[in-house]
Amino acid sequence: MIEQILTASVFASTIRLATPYILAGLGETFSQRSGVLNLGVDGVMLMGAFFAFYTALITGSAVLGVIAALGVGLILGLATAFISVTLKAEQGISGIGIYLFGLGMSELLFQQWIGTPKSVTGFPDIFIPGLSDIEFLGIGEIFFQHNILVYVAFLLIPLSSFVLNHTTLGLMIRAVGQNPQAADAMGVNVTRVRYATVAFCGVMAALAGASLSIALLKVFQQNLTSGLGFIAVALVYFGRWRPYGILAGALLFSFVNAVQLQISAIGLDVPSEFAVMAPYVITIIALVFASKQTEKPTALTRPFERGE
Amino acid sequence: MTQPINQPVTPAIQQLQMQGIVKRFPGVLAVNQVDFEVRAGEIHALLGENGAGKSTLMKMLYGLYQPDAGRILLNGAPVNIRSPHDAIQQGIGMIHQHFMLVPSLTAAENVALGMRSSRGLVLDTDRVGAQLRELAARYNLKVDPDIPVWQLAVGEQQRVEILRALYRGAALLILDEPTAVLTPQEVDDLFRVLRQMTADGHALIFISHKLHEVLAISQRVTVLRDGQKVATIPTAGATRLKLAEMMVGRPVVLEYERQPVQRGAARLSLHEVSARNDRGHEGLRQVSLRLCSGEIVGVAGVSGNGQRELAQVIAGLRPITGGSIQVDGRPVTTADPAAINALGVSHIPEERMVDGVIKEFTVAENLVLQEHGHPRFTRAGLFMNFRRIGEACREAIKAYEIKTPGGDTPIKNLSGGNIQKLVLARELSRRPQVLIAAQPTRGVDIGATEYIHRRLLAERDRGTAILLISEDLDEILALSDRILVMYEGRIVGEIPREQVNIQQLGALMAGSSPARPGD
Ligand SMILES: Nc1ncnc2c1ncn2[C@@H]1O[C@H](COP(=O)(O)OP(=O)(O)O)[C@@H](O)[C@H]1O
Ligand SMILES: [Mg+2]
Numbered sequence: 173m174i175e176q177i178l179t180a181s182v183f184a185s186t187i188r189l190a191t192p193y194i195l196a197g198l199g200e201t202f203s204q205r206s207g208v209l210n211l212g213v214d215g216v217m218l219m220g221a222f223f224a225f226y227t228a229l230i231t232g233s234a235v236l237g238v239i240a241a242l243g244v245g246l247i248l249g250l251a252t253a254f255i256s257v258t259l260k261a262e263q264g265i266s267g268i269g270i271y272l273f274g275l276g277m278s279e280l281l282f283q284q285w286i287g288t289p290k291s292v293t294g295f296p297d298i299f300i301p302g303l304s305d306i307e308f309l310g311i312g313e314i315f316f317q318h319n320i321l322v323y324v325a326f327l328l329i330p331l332s333s334f335v336l337n338h339t340t341l342g343l344m345i346r347a348v349g350q351n352p353q354a355a356d357a358m359g360v361n362v363t364r365v366r367y368a369t370v371a372f373c374g375v376m377a378a379l380a381g382a383s384l385s386i387a388l389l390k391v392f393q394q395n396l397t398s399g400l401g402f403i404a405v406a407l408v409y410f411g412r413w414r415p416y417g418i419l420a421g422a423l424l425f426s427f428v429n430a431v432q433l434q435i436s437a438i439g440l441d442v443p444s445e446f447a448v449m450a451p452y453v454i455t456i457i458a459l460v461f462a463s464k465q466t467e468k469p470t471a472l473t474r475p476f477e478r479g480e
Numbered sequence: 481m482t483q484p485i486n487q488p489v490t491p492a493i494q495q496l497q498m499q500g501i502v503k504r505f506p507g508v509l510a511v512n513q514v515d516f517e518v519r520a521g522e523i524h525a526l527l528g529e530n531g532a533g534k535s536t537l538m539k540m541l542y543g544l545y546q547p548d549a550g551r552i553l554l555n556g557a558p559v560n561i562r563s564p565h566d567a568i569q570q571g572i573g574m575i576h577q578h579f580m581l582v583p584s585l586t587a588a589e590n591v592a593l594g595m596r597s598s599r600g601l602v603l604d605t606d607r608v609g610a611q612l613r614e615l616a617a618r619y620n621l622k623v624d625p626d627i628p629v630w631q632l633a634v635g636e637q638q639r640v641e642i643l644r645a646l647y648r649g650a651a652l653l654i655l656d657e658p659t660a661v662l663t664p665q666e667v668d669d670l671f672r673v674l675r676q677m678t679a680d681g682h683a684l685i686f687i688s689h690k691l692h693e694v695l696a697i698s699q700r701v702t703v704l705r706d707g708q709k710v711a712t713i714p715t716a717g718a719t720r721l722k723l724a725e726m727m728v729g730r731p732v733v734l735e736y737e738r739q740p741v742q743r744g745a746a747r748l749s750l751h752e753v754s755a756r757n758d759r760g761h762e763g764l765r766q767v768s769l770r771l772c773s774g775e776i777v778g779v780a781g782v783s784g785n786g787q788r789e790l791a792q793v794i795a796g797l798r799p800i801t802g803g804s805i806q807v808d809g810r811p812v813t814t815a816d817p818a819a820i821n822a823l824g825v826s827h828i829p830e831e832r833m834v835d836g837v838i839k840e841f842t843v844a845e846n847l848v849l850q851e852h853g854h855p856r857f858t859r860a861g862l863f864m865n866f867r868r869i870g871e872a873c874r875e876a877i878k879a880y881e882i883k884t885p886g887g888d889t890p891i892k893n894l895s896g897g898n899i900q901k902l903v904l905a906r907e908l909s910r911r912p913q914v915l916i917a918a919q920p921t922r923g924v925d926i927g928a929t930e931y932i933h934r935r936l937l938a939e940r941d942r943g944t945a946i947l948l949i950s951e952d953l954d955e956i957l958a959l960s961d962r963i964l965v966m967y968e969g970r971i972v973g974e975i976p977r978e979q980v981n982i983q984q985l986g987a988l989m990a991g992s993s994p995a996r997p998g999d
Contacts, residue, residue: 340597347582347593354580357544358594358644359565467584478544 177434180310185430186423187326188318188388192217192380192397193422194325196404197411198332199376201418204408205336206369207349207471208256211267213377214401215274216248220378221385222278225392226285228292234386237292238321241382242375248274249374253367260475271401279394289393294386295319321383332415345369349469352476362476377401399452406455412467421458428454492571493651493683494555495519496541501550503536510536512707514550518652523674523684525698525715527691529727529925530896533707534687535577538654541685542574543567565594573650575641577657577687583630587623587640588612591647612643619646619673634661634783642673652683659693663782664953664986671697689727690954691720703727728926736933739941741961741977744773746809747945748794748825748914753803755793757969763789765969766803771914771945776936778960779949782989786969787949788830791918794947795827796820797835807914821850824913828903828920830949836903837891844873844887847906876905881931897928904932908939915939918949933959953985967991 196213203210220241228237248270255266299305299317306312336342344365347355352362380401385392403425411417428450435442496518503511511533518524526534539545541552543561551558554570561567567574581590588609597604609625616623621639629637638658645653655674659667674684674697688694694701695715703710703726710726724732748771757763764786771777781787792798794805796817804813807823815823829835837846848857848869857872859865873887880901884894891899900920907915917936921929936959940946950956956963957980965973965988973988975981 338603339601340592340595340603341601343585343589343593343603347585350584351580351582354582354590355593357542357564357574357576357580358590359563359568360594361563361565470583 176438177431179434180313182430182434183310183314184317185433186427187314188322189426189429190419190422191322191325191383191388192400193404193407193425194329194418195321195380195383196377196401197407197418197422198325198328198415199373199380200405200408201332201411201413201415202336202345202369202376203373204472205349205413205469206345206366207352207469207474207476208253208366208370208373209263209267209405209473210252210256210370210373211264211402211405212248212252212270212274213267213373213404214397214399215271216245216252216374216377217381217384217397217401218274218278218395219244219248220381221396222281222381222392223378224382225292225385226281228294228386229286229290232293234293234295237294237386238379238382241378245375245378246371247374248378249371250367252374253370257363257366257370257475263473275395278396282392282394286392289391291391292386294390295321298323319387321379321387325383329415329419336415346469348476349471352471352474353478356476356478366476377404380404403452403455409468410455410458413469414467424454424458492555493520495553496555496572496652496683497553498537498541499551499553501537501540501552502548503533503540503545504548509707511540511547514704514707514709516702516709517712518683518685520651520681520683521678522700523678523686523698525694525701526685526687526704527689527694527701527723527727528704529689530923531925532704532727534704535656537704538574538656538685538687541567542572542654568594568648568650571649571651572654573645573648573652574654575638575645575656575658577660579634579637579641581629581637581640584628586626586628587632587643588625590629590640591625591644595648608647612647615643615646619643619676621673635663635666638662638670646677650682652685653677654685654687656687657689658686659688659690661783663990664982665990667693691723692954694723695720705729724926730927732926733930736937736958738937742774742941742943743961744943746770746772747807748947749806750794751804751806753793753800753805755789755798755800757786757789763969764793764800767969767971768803769964769971771947773913773943773945774940775961776940776946776948776959778956778963779947779966780953780956780963780985780989781951781966783951785966787951787966788918789969790966791827791830791916791947791949794820794916795825795829797827821910824911826907826910826912826915828900828907828915828917830918830922832896832899832903837899839892840890842888842890843877843882843884843894843902844869846891846902847873847876847887849906851910872909876902876909880905880935895925897924900924900932901928904935908935912944915944915946916949917946919951920948921950921952921955929955953982965989 196217200210200213223244224237224241227240228234252270255261256263297317297319304312304316336345344355344360347360348362348365356362384396407418407421410421432450498516501511501514514537528534536545540547543563543566552561559570561570588605591612592603592605592608598607612625621643623636623639623643629640658670662670678684686698695718698715700712701715701718702712705727720734724734750767750769752766752768753764754762754766755764767790779787779790789798793800796815800813804811806812807825812820812823833839851857852864857865857869870887877884882901883898920932936946948959961977963975963980964971965985967989968991975985
């Protein structure tokens with residue numbers, strides 16, 4: 173039975189399904205590292221997913237779909253930054269507001285502009301020459317037969333880690349999240365740094381949404397993400413604010429997702445409700461253990477006020 | 481790669497002037513028409529009581545606040561400093577009262593923060609670290625650039641701040657109460673560095689409320705009082721008494737007459753008491769002490785060496801993990817605060833706004849906080865007797881010279897000194913046998929400090945056993961009959977009043993064994 177579940181295609185799905193978690197989780201990592209908790213990720217994902225899908229549907233181009241998602245993500249990211257950095261609104265509450273806005277707006281637009289369920293061609297899988305046909309352990313199928321956004325997400329992990337730990341920008345982001353007064357006193361523009369990270373978080377969330385609607389599922393429907401964006405926020409805590417931590421968490425969840433899909437595919441008699449709940453239960457259990465002694469940014473959710 | 485530090489600095493600031501500076505906060509005129517000037521090669525002290533406006537004035541120079549009126553001139557030309565970034569560009573550096581370091585970053589990262597890197601976008605902390613080492617060697621400031629700052633002692637953190645300012649080429653450096661966290665030896669080291677910097681042509685502003693430091697280090701001193709400038713005078717012509725009078729606005733007494741000590745029976749004794757601190761580490765390690773009636777025992781030490789935990793275990797506010805405590809021979813090791821109170825132990829807590837009073841309550845309410853259930857203040861043991869409470873309150877306001885519009889004023893509208901007098905009034909009104917006074921005059925103006933000190937001495941003469949926990953060495957020296965020194969949760973030395981020697985005291989506070997005669 174185990175051989176029936178742990179097939180190469182389940183591992184390939186694990187990699188594929190990790191994509192939205194990674195993209196949204198990395199964006200949220202930057203935002204939180206600079207001290208801003210962005211709870212609106214799921215709403216921005218939905219908006220990104222919708223605009224990517226709609227654009228791809230109309231133009232027939234997945235690339236234009238991604239560009240549309242990036243644009244929407246940037247706008248919503250800047251709006252989030254305006255609310256939490258400039259207006260200094262309570263971040264937990266305003267994030268939920270953005271989530272509800274994205275949830276409602278994407279559904280409304282879907283009904284107004286599209287109406288009936290449709291599907292798009294979306295991004296094709298790219299078979300990496302020479303690597304995609306490695307038979308050994310199914311390596312070719314697992315790692316090298318994916319759409320472009322999967323490769324992008326996985327490449328962004330080492331890149332994000334490098335930016336955070338080895339660049340002047342990363343140093344400013346970390347400092348602003350730990351002690352914004354000190355960063356300000358050293359001439360760092362705290363507001364600008366936070367705008368940049370929160371806008372980036374929006375862009376990444378929208379891209380994560382696009383990866384669902386035009387690469388992974390190739391459909392759009394109401395509440396397409398079903399809370400995936402909230403898991404991405406939790407992953408940041410789980411991963412202790414580190415890109416490789418996000419990777420580990422994302423793979424854990426996508427693996428559970430993939431196994432759950434496989435179990436229902438082979439018709440095992442496990443109530444599907446259990447399978448649907450599993451990732452969330454695991455999230456909570458993992459968080460209870462993972463959030464102990466973390467390197468949490470000390471200024472997280474605290475707006476910055478100059479001069480104490 | 482530029483090498484700003486190997487060449488001798490050629491400071492770009494010859495003279496800096498602030499003219500007619502005004503700064504208002506809601507309800508406070510923090511700085512009122514102040515003129516101030518500093519020149520290259522001098523240390524200009526800014527002296528004033530807590531709340532006089534020293535930090536506010538300097539934060540305007542560093543771009544943290546914008547003045548409501550007045551102007552700043554650099555080498556004679558007006559400049560507009562809108563942010564710390566602007567200030568840094570002009571060659572101005574500031575070492576804040578609360579250090580501005582990111583604890584999770586190393587010293588080198590803290591220095592690199594906000595600066596251009598020699599590798600473009602990629603960090604060059606290794607090169608910064610190497611240059612810091614050279615700079616540190618030149619000024620004889622020992623610092624390891626590669627250790628996260630939270631692992632450094634406060635003295636080291638301050639050295640990191642100084643090195644950072646030097647590294648950034650600050651020609652004018654503002655030091656806001658830099659000695660508050662240092663041991664006497666560290667203060668000497670700091671002064672040596674400051675003198676070397678002025679010899680190199682830096683201009684320094686030294687903020688303090690400690691008279692002897694101002695006299696020791698500065699060439700000129702400007703005194704602020706209630707946001708206004710009293711005068712600028714050359715330090716050479718000043719005395720402690722004169723400066724104190726300028727600060728307070730009336731003649732003051734710096735030394736108290738004291739009766740010879742009349743030591744009585746032991747009131748409080750601790751036997752090998754240990755306790756954890758807030759972080760769960762060992763905060764107190766096998767502390768033993770005896771406190772007798774009629775004496776003041778001072779507990780000296782650098783902040784964070786277990787003094788806070790000591791006061792709390794005695795008051796029953798912190799559980800102990802080992803040892804025993806007795807009051808009048810009765811064990812109170814596991815007693816709760818109310819039971820310890822009932823045995824005649826009073827506590828003036830270190831954090832008076834948190835543990836001493838309830839901010840939103842009135843003066844009268846705060847005064848009867850512990851005794852609200854006492855028959856004196858109730859009717860039929862159930863209802864508060866407001867007439868009696870009002871009377872007691874008026875008496876206390878008069879007896880303790882508390883400046884307040886009345887008993888029904890919320891306590892948060894009073895100044896630090898008056899709040900502390902109220903706490904003292906409340907604790908002394910119970911005629912305690914044992915008084916634990918933790919930082920009794922921190923943040924308190926000289927007038928109120930003088931009053932509190934006299935009151936403590938009077939209590940001692942009345943026969944109360946007093947444990948005075950203070951980071952202010954002057955206070956310890958002025959009041960104590962014996963001095964205990966704490967370091968890393970232990971009592972590392974005891975010195976009787978007659979044998980006090982500042983060098984030895986400083987060495988104990990720094991954790992080194994007592995200096996031998998001759999070194
Ligand atoms: N950010 C602020 N908001 C309101 N009042 C302030 C602020 N900073 C300082 N003050 C007030 O301004 C006065 C001067 O404070 P400060 O400059 O810190 O004094 P000092 O440094 O001389 O002790 C005090 O009355 C203080 O309460
Ligand atoms: Mg100050």
